[in-house]
Amino acid sequence: MQRIHNAIQLTGLSRDNLADLYAYPTDPQVPWVRANFVASIDGSATSGDLSEGLGTPADKTVFTILRELADVIVVGAGTARAENYGGARTDPQLRRALYDRGIGGHRDGASPPIAVVTSSAALDPGARLFTETAVPPLIITTSTAPADRKQQLADAGARVVEAGGVAITPQGLLSALADLGLQRVLCEGGPHLFGELLAADAVDELCLTTAPVLVGGTARRISLSAHEFRMPMVRRHILLDDDGTMLTRWTRR
């Protein structure tokens, strides 16, 4: 492994090396919230309205290991709808091995559920989220969301959790997940949900892929919030791929 000021060449890293670089704290007693995003060099969170348009092989490699490590994958409903989310496909053997090492994964090798945050519960019960998944998705919603929609999602196989009245606060979200024993949180977006979590100081780390492309246009960046804030972060590492992709890991100072 060649290491220059925390910069590491991605080629040659094994899955174990990557798992070490992205290990969650062992035995977290409170939720550890990691966000993972990809952006273009000029700061766009999408290309062709999807993050997929920015993906590179290196981004996919890290995206995959982050899912292998997580207890739960959290997304806003906007992302679940736009990206037509299905269940996570993870490797049971690797999940067990990561669990045994105390850095993530799952005791029985089960996949992490996708948890969708939604105040409206306006999700299609026929979507991949419900039909293409090895574990039931979690719908984290409100007591005021229409009861018939919540029932339809439960009938489609989801576990529906009410974690707020009209909206869900970051604390409400994290305690609902903690109540289910889900402490190693991976938030895959989108910008609205991430901005809310950041504004509430609820994010422990950001994994950010910079894709080697400029896209222009008017697309959003990775965080959006009502008010500006300033949160100093510490760079933990940069992984470099030959195609120009940069994968950074930042933690709260």
Ligand SMILES: NC(=O)c1ccc[n+]([C@@H]2O[C@H](COP(=O)([O-])OP(=O)(O)OC[C@H]3O[C@@H](n4cnc5c(N)ncnc54)[C@H](OP(=O)(O)O)[C@@H]3O)[C@@H](O)[C@H]2O)c1
């Ligand atoms: N570059 C990347 O890595 C990346 C990652 C993810 C997404 N994206 C892109 O970002 C776009 C979607 O992002 P977005 O910011 O529009 O949507 P988002 O943050 O994924 O979802 C927003 C929705 O989530 C629900 N929500 C958020 N906060 C809530 C709260 N506190 N309480 C209750 N519900 C809450 C609401 O759903 P309801 O409307 O159902 O109530 C809200 O409309 C897509 O184009 C996607 O491709 C990019």
